[in-house]
Amino acid sequence: MKLPQISIVGSGWLGGALATVLAEDYTIHISTTSVSKVETLKAQGFTPFVFSLGSTNTHEIPSFLEGSDIIIINFPPKRRIDAIETVYPQQVSALLPFIKEHQKVLFISSTSVYQNTNDWVTESLPLHPEKASGLAVRGAEQALQEALQERLTILRFSGLIGYDRLPGRFLANKKELRNGKSPVNVIHRDDCIGLIQRIIETKSWGEIFNGCSDEHPTREHFYTLAATRLGLTAPEFVQEQTPTNFKLISNRKSKEKLAYVYQFPDPLKLI
Template identity: 60%
Template sequence: MKKKQISILGCGWLGLPLAKNFITQKYVVKGATTSVEKVETLQKAGIQPFVFKLGTTDDPKVYADFLANSDVIVINFPPKRVSNVVETYQKQIREILPFINETQKVIFVSSTSVYQNTNDWVTETLENQPEKESGKAVLAVENILKTHLQDRLTILRFAGLYGYDRVPGRFFANKTDIPNGKAPINMIHQDDCIGLINAIIEKNVWGEIINGCSDAHPLREVFYVLAAKKQGLVPPEFKDSDFVSFKKIANTKSKELLGYTYTYPDPMVFVC
């Protein structure tokens, strides 16, 4: 019987523990990194390492080798922080698309930055109008992938990422005059990111757009002040303003379609 195989494009903060998760499930896992120094780490974890940088690779054969025979491909790398981020991110994705065959399924790890602030709940059906260039880049890549892959693609839009070495207390520590303190925040723990990806594959859910976000949405100033104090850091100071601009990411679809129960439904448990 053929072993299940997965290719994970991007083995960083989320991709590496995701790859290790699939190793425990007896998958053959191929992991792509841009760092030669990370090869040994991948090998020790039982991951087949591939080193390349999309947009700069001279020999595209490495893409074909990386994707060959995988049942599922997880595209998991954010747009670069460059001036022409929209064009750069699209170019990177277009470079690897020709090597994805007509039977392979793809999960694109996207972001809730594709949503504009509405001062209300936001679901997957909202017509997207990203406010930042990074959000515009992510939405542009979503559209490229949807056109190319159609019902073999599921887009997973994650809220703000935290967990383990990504400690929220450091995000705003020592800063002052921070706006929007009364806005609710949207966050998701690393374990739930992995859990949602697992659920998509296990339940064979394709052709969908799904939000990934905790149930609870604590106020920005409450959460980050407590988070900094818990780490022994100088807590941030927020502007005293009545103006609030926000969005609340609804996770109902992830729970109903995938039957998923969040391991960490309330990020406040990590700061109280």
């Protein structure tokens, strides 16, 4: 029996692992910007396509999307690119002319679209990003929403951790860090994949979801413990009385509407 097909834009740290899991139930089309990855992706049982969004190399995109019921857009804005606020939405928008009316789209976004509120943040918050990366992602979300409307679901992930992405290395040996009392918002890669599977299984289109662990330890506690357990020099934080410039990402909607149970609800047990 022929399996249904999914196209995944991006074969990096999350996209590659996601493709491996979804391949149990779907035929996988996956994109890469590197010719050198083609044979590896083929060996994993995927059908790879080489193209770079935002370039003139778009002739592969129609074949990449053809036959797929679902398209998963999963590549973050690159750092240190001038005018990323406009470049990234343009890259994402380059897919729109080739998406058919029957196809559903899942956009892997980021909680960087939210400003610091010093309080809980839900999916209904009006967006006022404070950094260029957040502005870039918000721009991509808006372009997709205008074109796709109810055929689009947006999944906003907090900081990605798990496997070789070890948070103990992030701040090790750094000094005079601020906001040590602020809460941490992270999510394990397995929960990222689990949420994507639940959206597909429940056909939850036309939605926005946050993806984040249940617990939010302080930055000081989390990164100090993470570095210590790797045998690295723990970061040093400026001692402040109260937390400032933070947000607490709520995952309540993902648990209630998707009936999703987080596999790794406590970040302290991941380090």
